[in-house]
Amino acid sequence: MSLDTSYAARTGARREELPTTTADELQRQVAAAAAAADDVAARHPDERRGWLRALADALDAAADLLVRVADAETGLGEERLAGELARCAQQLRFYGDVAAEGSWLELTVDHRTETTPDLRRMQVPLGPVAVLGASNFPFAFGTLGHDTASALAAGCPVLGKIHPAHPETGRRLAEVAATALAAAGAPEGTLAAVSGFEAGVALVEAAPVAAVAFTGSQAGGMALWRAAQRRPVPIPVYAEMGTVNPVVVTGRGTDRLDEVAAGFVASYTLGMGQFCTKPGLLLVPAGHGAADRVVAALEAASPSGWLLTESIAEAYDRGRARLADAGARQVGRAAAPAGGWGAEPTVFAAAASDVRAGSPLLEECFGPTALVVEYDGRAELEGLLAGLPGALAASVQSGGPDDPEVPALVRDLGRRVGRVMVDDWPTGVALTWSQQHGGPWPATTQPTATSVGAAALGRFTRPVTWQSVPGPALPPPLREDSPWRLPRRVDGRLA
């Protein structure tokens, strides 16, 4: 039997050995999810909102224990983790509210005319969804995070794969969730947790699994995407992967360069740089000593913390070596804490001429490091932007609301990312209807999707149209008397 080992990030000590899911167990869990799928799909969204609220309440009630275990495993700090857990509960409630509001069903009714039949259309749940939880957010993007909450809200059972960076946290979450869902009346099979690499692979290959959601590395996301395409029936993979999220300082923005440098350091070292939205690249007009000022900001802030796992710590060192090999100079660093997988926050600088499309300088280095590049005029900046791969987010740091460079920069960056902001930082993704957490390839494998925000439900649905179907055979929300009272478009008009 294979094992998940729980380590303490702060010391590197083994905490516990936990058995992983066997092939037989996995098969039973998948079968239970498949058996529950129709029931979960057919419930009124208000019922599923009830389950999600019960999950949220249960997380709040178990917060002390969950935060303590997660902190021991990840070293992310109890304050951050308590905030993240509260947020995870808020997410569950948010997606429940979105489900109940009903617009995601896209209910559309076209009555029969002389030339067209009665046609009624809605989004239906895809079926069981495999959620591969992230390393860096044990709660918010874990097995009860955005993917799970939005899939359940959309009416899909979820099979959540626990990340080996925090296996005990994952198991505790699964226990809390199982109790809460059962008490709230959710069918057996609505939610299951699995663990172990083999179980993750088997999930993506299991015939009843209808979609995969993943937050993590480029390598992991691409492997899943390819595996899903090799299935007899390929399925969508919503992989959100790490990217270099560029920040452009305008000419006038240099007037507040120390403030920008401090904000940049705070953002790129938040959670020890283990954010997929980490700003990894700062583009600054030449002649303002930008790299030195970022180094000064780093020294002033002296962020200190641990990376999540030994393999992440090793990958971080390899990533920094790759930046150096590609021509970047390490210009500053802060001390790593003693013990465990202590992170050493660093700053690199590179010449604009070295930053070309395809360069390793434009690959994500997961962890608290970032690259500062000076540009000499608009033409050089445009050349740099043209070489950037697709990313989750991009920022403009401006000289204020009248800065004449902002509109064109927002437009140009908007073509390359899923979210563009002005005088804000990309870390800290707010949860509202308008949020977009995704972006052009290779930021995600599905640039049309989002893993955060109200639109996240849409990933787990597909449209079906009923033609000339008598009322009793229609899904309730499409019947003529609209018993679910949800928003519909009728004969072309929003009702």
Added chain:
Amino acid sequence: MSLDTSYAARTGARREELPTTTADELQRQVAAAAAAADDVAARHPDERRGWLRALADALDAAADLLVRVADAETGLGEERLAGELARCAQQLRFYGDVAAEGSWLELTVDHRTETTPDLRRMQVPLGPVAVLGASNFPFAFGTLGHDTASALAAGCPVLGKIHPAHPETGRRLAEVAATALAAAGAPEGTLAAVSGFEAGVALVEAAPVAAVAFTGSQAGGMALWRAAQRRPVPIPVYAEMGTVNPVVVTGRGTDRLDEVAAGFVASYTLGMGQFCTKPGLLLVPAGHGAADRVVAALEAASPSGWLLTESIAEAYDRGRARLADAGARQVGRAAAPAGGWGAEPTVFAAAASDVRAGSPLLEECFGPTALVVEYDGRAELEGLLAGLPGALAASVQSGGPDDPEVPALVRDLGRRVGRVMVDDWPTGVALTWSQQHGGPWPATTQPTATSVGAAALGRFTRPVTWQSVPGPALPPPLREDSPWRLPRRVDGRLA
């Protein structure tokens, strides 16, 4: 230089040799589309509606010539083609109206709160779209068909590949379109037509091309899908492919079996069976002599016509041989017309025990043939349905609105298709807001999409969120004063 040869389907005679697009020409056309993309995307949807209406008017004005040429090439008949051309014009107008209505932009505004920044989200056009026109609908699914109309409506330039089944028709359409678009003020590069196999391949590989839409065979769609994934930046391929679209007759439905048989024959031989929505499989309760009655209906109707090309005619013969090899018996046929690629409408019958998942009996045979299978009771029917691959559409032929079998059949079939109907036939896809033309794999490569209906625009867009972006740098429809006056969701509520 390679050539497209225009043949007359009725005689097999060569009509004309037409030069195909050279590599240099293609590169220029792609570059023009890429150069036009921002301008096309930024226009108010009302402007693009104007272009689409101009295209529609131009088609109406050129109808006589276009129908004559298309009929000579395809043998589909002037009446059918005149109807299809009128419908193509109607489609262009419909997608223009959908664009102008604005819901497809999914405009969402969340004002700043104490804990969240100002966030505004909308769908933006992907960029140039390659449309590979279908063989079977030179107008409705051709280079000015649903894919092109919906892509233009969504703000994407289109590069349309002319199908070699009707190369002169494609060229005439392109001439009409170019004149109309120029007169309507569309930027150069908004729409181009290319021809030749090499040009089609090059389109899918061209870096600026952002999406591919295709209607055609399984083999063609899968090849495109794979090619698009091998690109450095993979792009979505919306391939709608042929499937066996099942029809289930209920117990009570056998009371009207002669009427059903006649409807089935009319639907599966419409356009000589060259419809992706052709009903290819009739499942009937045993003991009613279903196959004989379908044969009688075929003999009574005596449909007669030509297949589109020599290769389709050859594939039709191979497909029928494949059915026979898999255990089906040919039980009836009608005569093929003399000359050219005359089609021989046929009926096959097979035992339910031979119709298993993966059997060639469940593969589409493009052309006027269909398979009749008797089932003995609900359990056998459920076994048959469980083996069906995903399809575009499925039908129930019932004994009337109170038929107790209908709700469960509609539910079961709805899981396997994009459109399910009762007492209707799948051919003849109405164009309304609720339409869905797509379905689970392998009916399409993107089961979440549709190529017909208002939702078709969404295929060619992706979401972008603007965070804390000052008004002048926002796209107009997201500005606080909403100058485009399109529907928006503001702070969670539809406005």
